[in-house]
Amino acid sequence: MNTAEVSKLTALSAICTNYQIITQGQCFFCSLVCPSCVMFSTHKGHEVIQPDEAVRKIRDKFDQNIKSGKLKVEYTETFLVDIRQALVQCDQQRNKILKDVDKVMNDLIQVLKDRKNAVIVSVDEYFKQEKEKILLEESKWRDRQKICEELLKLSSKKDSDQEILIRSKYVADGIDQLNERQKFSELKLISSLDAIVHHRDDADKAVDISSSELMQLFKGYLQINEYKRLQYKC
Ligand SMILES: [Zn+2]
Ligand SMILES: [Zn+2]
Incomplete structure (x- = not known):
């Protein structure tokens, strides 16, 4: 890939590791993808959306989970305490x-x-x-x-x-x-x-x-x- 192309990279794109071209979309389930990946590779059939929209949606999810307290150490810790008790028992x-x-x-x-x-x-x-x-x-x-x-x-x-x-x-x-x-x-x-x-x-x-x-x-x-x-x- 030449420097001109690399210069087209933005904060919402990356270089596809399969086809060495700049990604254009976001596979909603996986990661940034190039058109070839969507058509021929592992992301075939996956839902592809605009990267900025994907960022919004993912950040919304962060917010929801932060609000509900699920990202706090205490949340996972209650499970781990229970699991450790089960191990002890x-x-x-x-x-x-x-x-x-x-x-x-x-x-x-x-x-x-x-x-x-x-x-x-x-x-x-x-x-x-x-x-x-x-x-x-x-x-x-x-x-x-x-x-x-x-x-x-x-x-x-x-x-x-x-x-x-x-x-x-x-x-x-x-x-x-x-x-x-x-x-x-x-x-x-x-x-x-x-x-x-x-x-x-x-x-x-x-x-x-x-x-x-x-x-x-x-x-x-x-x-x-x-x-x-x-x-x-x-
Ligand atoms: Zn690709
Ligand atoms: Zn995918």
Whole structure:
């Protein structure tokens, strides 16, 4: 654009950035425009008016809004205060709910942990008692094994007649023990656990279980379901 043309620029015009010519009108919605922009470019179909008229209209709008107080900081500030309060409430509520989650879950986890320990202790105790019964039989039969060795030794010694007589009660008792009628002991082993949570209301309808009820249920969770019987000679 030459200097002669640039000199035609007024306070109510500018150089179009698309076509590098001086604007002649005002797109009411957008900005100063040249005829090419209105005909071919992004402002196609927009309302174009005289720039001085546009200035008047825009200044009228300023006046209206200044009068109504909308351009004051206080006006937007009332919105911002409300929005900031909403943000604070959002955070506060988030923290409160997360605390609730933590409390409810931790209580449940604690009940489950306690229950786990109680189940472990009772299962362990049960097997310990069963094992003690077997160990008792084991020691009884180990003793008998020793008696057998002893009797075998006595019987094989050539000059043991006197000893046999002196220990005849031991010999008789020992042989009696070995000739006792064969018995069987029964072993009752836990073979499965019941992992179902049993709730009284078993009707075919939705049942609400509160967290305290859930904790109550968990306190008795995982019971012995079945035993397996085993027999062994003794
Ligand atoms: Zn233009
Ligand atoms: Zn426009």
